[in-house]
Amino acid sequence: MTIERPWLAHYPAGVPAEIDVDEFPSIPSVLEGAIRNFRDRPAFSNLGKTLTYAEIDELSKQFAAYLLGELKLKKGDRVAIMMPNCLQYPIATFGVLRAGLTVVNTNPMYTARELRHQLVDSGTSAILVLDNFAKTVQDVVADTQVRQVITTGLGDMVGFPKGAIVNFVLKHVKKMVPDHDIPGAVRFRDTLALGRKHALPDVSITPEDIAFLQYTGGTTGVAKGAMLTHRNLVANMQQASAWLGSNVKVGEEVIVTALPLYHIFALTANGLVFMKYGAKNLLITNPRDMPAFVKELKSNRFTAITGVNTLFNGLLNTPGFDEIDFSPLHMTLGGGMAVQRAVAERWKQATGVTLVEAYGLTETSPAACINPMNLAEYNGSIGLPVPSTEACIKDEEGNALPVGEVGELCIRGPQVMKGYWQRPEETAAAIDADGWLHTGDMAKMDEQGFFYIVDRKKDMILVSGFNVYPNEVEDVVAMMPGVLEVAAVGVPDERSGEAVKLVIVKKDPALTAEQVKAHARENLTGYKQPKIVEFRDELPKTNVGKILRRELRDAS
Incomplete structure (x- = not known):
């Protein structure tokens, strides 16, 4: 056409x-062009520390050499990255790509249920996670194919003494790093040192190779990986x-x-x-x-x-x-x-x-x-x-x-x-x-x-730019013994564009909105959690029993 x-x-x-x-x-060929043209220019800056294009080049090569030389990963294997914006992110991403591997971007706020699905579905071999979220990885890693967990502190690439102070404050003052123990886990800085022992082989990357498995919700409520090629x-x-x-x-x-x-x-x-x-x-x-x-x-x-x-x-x-x-x-x-x-x-x-x-x-x-x-x-x-x-x-x-x-x-x-x-x-x-x-x-x-x-x-709900699929939220809330029926809809929200609203028919008359929200907090990332919970005697449905979400939205 x-x-x-x-x-x-x-x-x-x-x-x-x-x-x-x-x-x-x-993507590595674009990166290598940038490194040639802008070697001494600042590339990424975080927490007051700046890395140049030359430093990104060196560090990402070390991480790539670790993945291939130490972990013996093979072309096309998947490596998950689970962290917010910090200097480790570009180093790891470019390292994975330069090694001919595939990046599985992972939301650090995932619950254990969400993370388990993504790691199992993608067949991830290794995961790099910020200490703050390592407890979630600890809870699911045994159920997955992950062979190596790599951990890092937010301040690890910031330099001494500031980096050490950042890590100390997060763990001991702000209590933002839950205790975790993952046998065999390696520190990110150690992977760079190990990578220095290996020469990075010449990896052939074709345009059709998968660069990212970028997970996105589905109408079925199950997150699926969009295969994005180089x-x-x-x-x-x-x-x-x-x-x-x-x-x-x-x-x-x-x-x-x-x-x-x-x-x-x-x-x-x-x-x-x-x-x-x-x-x-x-x-x-x-x-x-x-x-x-x-x-x-x-x-x-x-x-x-x-x-x-x-x-x-x-x-x-x-x-x-x-x-x-x-x-x-x-x-x-x-x-x-x-x-x-x-x-x-x-x-x-x-x-x-x-x-x-x-x-x-x-x-x-x-x-x-x-x-x-x-x-x-x-x-x-x-x-x-x-x-x-x-x-x-x-x-x-x-x-x-x-x-x-x-x-x-x-x-x-x-x-x-x-x-x-x-x-x-x-x-x-x-x-x-x-x-x-x-x-x-x-x-x-x-x-x-x-x-x-x-x-x-x-019927997707868009909360601060993130997709929320009603089926997934409904499936989680329907697990509660006190819930008879549930529908999730998006309602206008001044702050996030839309917010999740649940309309529930109770099985247990004693069920409260707070209990529903607490259950959602355990099983759903923040942006998927309901802001409003309403109880009704029945839900509007079509003659074949399909819940009319639009009617619920319009009534809000």
């Missing part, structure tokens, strides 16, 4: 219609950098990375795209601590920032934000969830920079549409399809719909995933025979080729 591409006529000056997907065969990620880096074009000053950018690198948005947009420009990534470990985040922004001259609506909204409402020097800032990119007009307008007023909205999915590595970077004002659109990307609106029968009509947004391009890991049926349901990825988002296109999200086809 060939489609019209009206958006090309509205591309900013200098943005090409197509990108060269074959310029780089892999070609997918390189294509998206090329697309994004073509789009940014002359807006970026090579070797001068400082980008604030507050979204976690285990989230596909920050991983690609900040960690990979800006590496190509020799930018410095300012890693924020805990952006939820808004006063500390604002303090960090005050002490760094930053040129770009990415985030989700809740992040920008939080910053705007934190004392001291208005005292930051925004004169170097020239780029703000919002994605992961809908940007609210009120937030975008306040951002522009406070910083003088337009909050440019983009749209993507885990399955598209992630960028599919971005607004022009020279956008004067927020426009409510998700933007234009990026170079080498086709987008269309389809009806239920798979026919392309004309301008202005609402249907399912479908995307086709080199950034679309290979498929879901070991789930051929789900892959076939998501990507049709013509290569179109069906996003599940309802949208429309205007005459100029700008796309607008109208609603979601699925």
Whole structure:
């Protein structure tokens, strides 16, 4: 099916219609180019410590040599990384990729149930985890194929004495490191020393090799791994950098990375795209601590920032934000969830920079549409399809719909995933025979080729840019003996865009909302936990007994 591409006529000056997907065969080849061009430039900064591109080169090689030389991992084996933004993250990620292995990004806030599923499903061989979350790994590692656990403290790469102080305070003062004991676990710093004993072999990495197994929820409620190849990620880096074009000053950018690198948005947009420009990534470990985040922004001259609506909204409402020097800032990119007009307008007023909205999915590595970077004002659109990307609106029968009509947004391009890991049926349901990825988002296109999200086809709930699938939440709550029936829906929330609301029919009249929330806390990551619990005598259903979630949402 060939489609019209009206958006090309509205591309900013200098943005090409197509990108060269074959310029780089892999992510390591892009990294090696950055190392050659920007050796002595700062690459990543966290907790006051900065590593240059040359240091990232050396340390990631050591970690790669450890994985291959000591652990004897084979090409394509999976290595999980479970930590917030810190210096170990880029070292480990680039190390895994340079070794020809696959990164399994793992949310450190996972419960034991969620982590067990991901490690077993992916067949992970080794996991690197921050001490704060090692107890969860200890609880599940025996049930998995994991052969080696690597642990690290937040301050381990910060240097002496500050690193030692950070680790001491976290464990003994803030009590944020639960006691754990994992037999045979190795410290991250020791893996680097062991790696130095081995020469890193010349690993052949092809564009079709899987770089990341990026887990995303499913309509079934079971997280599944999107297979993102080196070609997918390189294509998206090329697309994004073509789009940014002359807006970026090579070797001068400082980008604030507050979204976690285990989230596909920050991983690609900040960690990979800006590496190509020799930018410095300012890693924020805990952006939820808004006063500390604002303090960090005050002490760094930053040129770009990415985030989700809740992040920008939080910053705007934190004392001291208005005292930051925004004169170097020239780029703000919002994605992961809908940007609210009120937030975008306040951002522009406070910083003088337009909050440019983009749209993507885990399955598209992630960028599919971005607004022009020279956008004067927020426009409510998700933007234009990026170079080498086709987008269309389809009806239920798979026919392309004309301008202005609402249907399912479908995307086709080199950034679309290979498929879901070991789930051929789900892959076939998501990507049709013509290569179109069906996003599940309802949208429309205007005459100029700008796309607008109208609603979601699925019942997915979007909390601060993270997908919450009602089936998963319902399955967990339904395990409670006192629950007869349960439905989970998303309700508007000023802080997180949406929040999870549970509507429950009781089996045990004594069941309380607090008991339900306590059970959810044990089994679900924070953003999946219900904020509101309502009890009813019955749930609205179709004549075949399917719960009408939409009716519950509309009643909220």
